[in-house]
Amino acid sequence: MYAVDLHAHTRFFHGRRRLGDRFDPVGARLLAEATARRGLSGVATTNHDYYTPFDPDVDVAVLPGIEITTDRGHVLVVGPDPPPATEPGSLSPAAAVELAHERDCAAIVAHPFRNSTVRELEDVLFDAIEVNGKHPRSQPLVEELAAERELPLVGGSDAHYPFEVGRAYTVVETDADRLTPSALVDAIRDGRVSARVGRSSLDRLLRRGYRAIHRRKRVIDAIERPTPGVGTPPGEEQ
Template sequence: MFAIDLHAHTRFFHGHERAAELFDPIGVRLLTLGARYRDLDGVALTNHDYYRQFGGLTVETIPGIEISTTKGHILVVGPDPPTKTEPGTLTPHEVVEMAHERGCAAIVAHPYRNSTVRDVDADFDAIEVNGKHPRTEEWVRTLAGRNGLPLVGGSDAHYPVEVGRAYTLVDADVLTPGSVVEAIRDGRVEPRVRRGTLDQGVRRLYRKIHEGKDNLYRPKEESPGVGDPPQPED
């Protein structure tokens, strides 16, 4: 059994492409050091719309990419993710097909935040319990059960201290990108969400950092994420 964070980023800021590219080697080392501190066996590198390989790290890394589709974000993890995609141009169906052709798993990312991917009838491999929105976990479990899909966990870390806030237990004999994909497709995975003092503090810090983005302000009657909670079947 391996503990893997299936959703993490090496860039802790957006824009200024050249500066961000130069920062990536530093960011990935901070990220993997955080993963090691959190007793994780591995972490998927799922930067927005690009994948870059790094070596000499302290924990196993799983290749991946977070693709901005026409309906929201999809994680593609496995041996051969695309190295670059154009945000907002690929449909969820196209991303799923591409992922499978490359031997990767296609995972619905944070289904209740700025996304309608959850409503798309595509051949997804799993749905994510996102570490930034643990209050939506019950809804995500209902959604996954309705669609007959396994659940995975990912922190969606953009800062090293966030890594491992949510992660996935992967039942495999060896830890390789291929074995992770097989475990996801076979349902030999289970999400875990940490709710300790550190994680609560990070969550509060996250809210302060993003106060100016408006997307953290929600009327009380709305869901903790964006979108309506799943309704019971008739």
């Protein structure tokens, strides 16, 4: 049995690609070190619309992945051979799933109730649905969606800073001697995975801090001002 964070990023910022490319190896090492301190077995690097292989000298599994920006929302692709790059908004969710399966990867609905209508697509053959660590209060809604679609739940922190790793993670049940990308994909497809949300004092502190930040930024609350087709349900907060 392994505990792995299936949604994490190696840079603190978006854009400025050349600067980010230089920083990514450092970010991957910091991410892996934070994963080890959290007591997790591994972490998937799922940068937005590109994949770079990383091999930091840390005793945790750093698993290949990518977060694809489709025309309806984000799809996580994890496994042995994720696509090296995708054009944001150019793929439909169905095309992203097909691409994932062609490359022996699992396709996961990322943060289904934040900036996404991917959850509305009933005919797309996803492998799992994510409980996102930035929005733990939406877990009952995600569980209901997964039950309706008969899909397993996985967990990912959506970390952009190393200290966020493990806010949500996935328990992987496998007899494999080590957590390989292929063993992970097999476990997801067989439903031998489950989602967990971090409940440590650090996790509680982060949630309070992010809620305060978003209140100051006057983030729109879906209860008061829902955005048609996209909105955020009650409880969807950091």
